[in-house]
Ligand SMILES: Nc1ncnc2c1ncn2[C@@H]1O[C@H](COP(=O)(O)OP(=O)(O)OP(=O)(O)O)[C@@H](O)[C@H]1O
């Protein structure tokens with residue numbers, strides 16, 4: 001249903017995606033994991049062409065989004081996106097947040113759009129907050145409203161970019177349970193996340209990305225439970241047990257792989273002990 | 279700073295001290311400010327010629343025949359000129375702001391040139407150009423529908439547009455990037471996202487500065503006198519000035535000034551309220 005072929009993306013000199021290939025079948029949940037800056041967000045944003053890929057193709061439901069002649073607004077309607085920072089529209093109440101695109105894009109009547117909005121807000125457990133403004137909601141409630149907003153467009157594919165990273169720990173569960181419920185209903189989902197337990201339980205496949213390439217992918221129990229690549233192992237160790245991570249272990253690994261020997265001059269300066277200024 | 283190796287100076291005492299504590303020094307400085315203020319007021323009061331002030335600035339007899347026209351004609355016209363120019367300025371300013379942010383380079387250039395010209399020229403000069411220059415270039419403008427009102431709306435509107443465009447542009451740019459991305463991800467076109475999501479948020483931010491612009495424009499409407507207006511088109515400053523000449527007394531000018539304040543003081547209050555509300559909303 002989603003087919004990504006030889007996807008490259010550069011920002012000026014910086015090559016962020018260096019040839020990504022993978023497919024998502026209907027009803028599958030794919031979790032993308034990887035260190036910060038590895039290009040996970042960029043990959044997701046290329047899938048609904050919020051970023052224009054430098055090279056390669058993205059096909060969603062037989063429509064090639066990378067084709068310059070395709071009606072991108074029409075194609076995007078079927079791809080919902082949920083952002084780390086929620087990005088609710090602060091000037092609209094929750095109900096209008098969920099209704100506005102239905103009315104302006106799908107041209108639904110006010111009554112119909114509000115009915116569908118109500119139904120979707122109920123789905124995410126927010127029926128009592130329809131008249132609230134985003135600023136009056138907790139982070140978890142905002143993110144669930146954002147999910148309802150995307151669902152109201154009746155997407156066939158949902159993209160989630162670290163949907164729980166900006167939340168207080170005790171609010172993460174509400175959002176994850178909504179996502180789990182969506183997965184159970186058979187929604188096709190592409191999820192960037194650091195919630196390994198969620199990935200292990202819900203994902204059909206886990207993709208580990210580093211430095212713009214897919215390092216390893218496979219069933220969740222394999223990639224998370226028994227990773228084959230050294231880079232995946234180091235990453236998972238750091239995510240699953242951050243208190244025992246060692247400073248420099250990631251950089252060490254990169255150097256080992258590049259086969260470079262470090263000269264003393266490249267050594268980082270020793271930590272500075274603070275001294276008073278008066 | 280936590281693990282300082284030097285002996286820290288005792289808190290609150292400056293090195294090489296004058297022997298005064300900071301509190302004492304603050305008290306002396308405040309007393310000096312009060313004394314200076316009182317001295318200036320006393321000098322001003324004793325230097326003023328109170329007899330002539332009564333005769334030429336506060337003489338209610340010189341206001342004979344000014345009422346009710348000062349309010350029903352002059353103030354009304356001042357408000358009309360301001361409103362007309364403000365509407366033109368706002369619509370044009372919004373368009374120029376969008377041009378400044380356009381992905382089409384010539385639009386951006388046009389927007390920039392427009393702003394630089396109309397912000398850089400005196401409003402008085404632009405009014406003269408619109409009233410006397412424009413009709414030469416476009417004969418249709420020698421007697422436009424709406425007459426003076428249209429000329430003022432264009433002349434002052436152009437100046438206001440240049441300022442408002444910059445304000446609105448800043449407002450649009452202050453809307454977080456994620457708003458446009460969320461709107462686009464829901465299938466909205468760029469234009470639709472601008473109209474439904476970005477511009478409504480931007481305008482909320484710029485309501486206080488745009489209201490301030492209304493105050494400025496209100497005062498600039500006094501420049502209308504250069505166009506030459508008839509008795510029914512007269513505004514506050516011109517009316518005050520012509521009564522002052524006629525009566526050889528400046529009291530009418532003072533009266534006209536008070537009439538401006540009837541509008542500008544509440545507007546100023548409104549601006550402060552709006553700003554306070556925004557600080558709270560943050
Ligand atoms: N618009 C942009 N312009 C320039 N560089 C960008 C842009 N967007 C992303 N990058 C760069 O691309 C790289 C990958 O960014 P991306 O956001 O995809 O990483 P990520 O894997 O999502 O990381 P994180 O876990 O921190 O969100 C980073 O080095 C980032 O600085």
Ligand SMILES: [Mg+2]
Pocket residue numbers: 040041042161162
């Ligand atoms: Mg990211």
